[in-house]
Amino acid sequence: xxxxxxxxxxxxxxxxxxxxxxxxxxxxxxxxxxxxxxxxxxxxxxxxxxxxxxxxxxxxxxxxxxxxxxxxxxxxxxxxxxxxxxxxxxxxxxxxxxxxxxxxxxxxxxxxxxxxxxxxxxxxxxxxxxxxxxxxxxxx
Amino acid sequence: xxxxxxxxxxxxxxxxxxxxxxxxxxxxxxxxxxxxxxxxxxxxxxxxxxxxxxxxxxxxxxxxxxxxxxxxxxxxxxxxxxxxxxxxxxxxxxxxxxxxxxxxxxxxxxxxxxxxxxxxxxxxxxxxxxxxxxxxxxxxxxxxxxxxxxxxxxxxxxxxxxxxxxxxxxxxxxxxxxxxxxxxxxxxxxxxxxxxxxxxxxxxxxxxxxxxxxxxxxxxxxxxxxxxxxxxxxxxxxxxxxxxx
Numbered sequence: 001x002x003x004x005x006x007x008x009x010x011x012x013x014x015x016x017x018x019x020x021x022x023x024x025x026x027x028x029x030x031x032x033x034x035x036x037x038x039x040x041x042x043x044x045x046x047x048x049x050x051x052x053x054x055x056x057x058x059x060x061x062x063x064x065x066x067x068x069x070x071x072x073x074x075x076x077x078x079x080x081x082x083x084x085x086x087x088x089x090x091x092x093x094x095x096x097x098x099x100x101x102x103x104x105x106x107x108x109x110x111x112x113x114x115x116x117x118x119x120x121x122x123x124x125x126x127x128x129x130x131x132x133x134x135x136x137x138x139x140x
Numbered sequence: 141x142x143x144x145x146x147x148x149x150x151x152x153x154x155x156x157x158x159x160x161x162x163x164x165x166x167x168x169x170x171x172x173x174x175x176x177x178x179x180x181x182x183x184x185x186x187x188x189x190x191x192x193x194x195x196x197x198x199x200x201x202x203x204x205x206x207x208x209x210x211x212x213x214x215x216x217x218x219x220x221x222x223x224x225x226x227x228x229x230x231x232x233x234x235x236x237x238x239x240x241x242x243x244x245x246x247x248x249x250x251x252x253x254x255x256x257x258x259x260x261x262x263x264x265x266x267x268x269x270x271x272x273x274x275x276x277x278x279x280x281x282x283x284x285x286x287x288x289x290x291x292x293x294x295x296x297x298x299x300x301x302x303x304x305x306x307x308x309x310x311x312x313x314x315x316x317x318x319x320x321x322x323x324x325x326x327x328x329x330x331x332x333x334x335x336x337x338x339x340x341x342x343x344x345x346x347x348x349x350x351x352x353x354x355x356x357x358x359x360x361x362x363x364x365x366x367x368x369x370x371x372x373x374x375x376x377x378x379x380x381x382x383x384x385x
Binding site for chain 2: 062064089115
């Protein structure tokens with residue numbers, strides 16, 4: 001009994017320490033604009049690849065374009081600007097996509113074809129209004 | 141489109157919808173002739189996008205359509221005509237007997253029976269429900285069979301790494317591409333860039349519209365004036381028709 005009680009106490013100690021104390025290195029993720037993404041972080045982390053794969057068939061083959069998971073809007077929100085005010089390629093090291101994908105060692109080839117910077121000279125916007133809560137900055 | 145036509149459509153649509161409710165439980169008749177497509181609806185098979193080009197109005201020195209297409213879709217050249225991407229080009233034809241010369245803008249003809257779709261081994265080359273023939277570059281493996289099959293030489297292969305693509309016109313190395321009728325604009329209810337440029341800066345030779353709608357401008361003109369398809373003998377039924385060819 002005393003051994004079990006001691007074991008429980010020992011197990012409880014690490015569980016009570018917070019995530020910031022974790023010794024496992026994690027990715028440094030640059031935040032996008034606005035207060036939140038179109039879906040919560042846990043969902044996006046797990047499902048963004050499935051969303052993109054399904055979404056692209058809907059857009060290209062069926063022409064269904066109003067989806068809050070538009071890749072263009074992802075880039076528009078998550079792209080950053082350099083010191084000179086010009087947009088930085090979202091595919092560059094340290095930027096949003098690379099910050100996780102370098103950590104996870106998963107190569108993505110989206111941006112061989114897709115633009116890495118939001119539309120130049122125009123406000124980042126979908127052709128049609130976003131159905132989900134849009135970040136206030138991207139709607140400017 | 142005159143206001144009268146839109147009102148008539150809405151009336152018919154409302155009448156049809158009202159009639160549909162009375163038909164039977166669970167059976168609905170949808171109204172005819174909707175306005176510009178809502179974005180969450182898929183491309184409709186009731187529409188067939190096409191173009192009518194009046195070659196007589198196409199001036200020999202003008203390349204407004206070609207420039208506009210390159211600008212709109214982010215086409216970059218390397219000065220190598222044999223392998224550079226080309227979505228629309230002007231072909232000069234001369235009648236050998238009379239010496240009469242014509243300039244014909246040729247792009248993907250968006251055939252109803254596209255040979256590029258027939259030969260594609262992966263299904264990347266496909267015809268959308270509304271008649272626009274596209275390459276799904278997620279699936280394209282770059283075999284270039286469609287380039288061989290196309291009688292109009294509409295397709296191009298991308299040989300180099302690209303950067304700074306237009307956000308609404310993705311294009312990448314190792315895939316095949318061709319004129320999309322500016323599908324990103326058409327889905328918003330606009331016309332292709334070449335048509336707009338020709339109307340603004342060129343001779344107003346190009347007309348874009350819905351061939352399946354008998355009331356559209358293009359359908360009326362095609363029904364009134366003689367027009368031809370290039371290589372109509374192949375039986376592909378292109379969506380692009382030419383007048384005064």
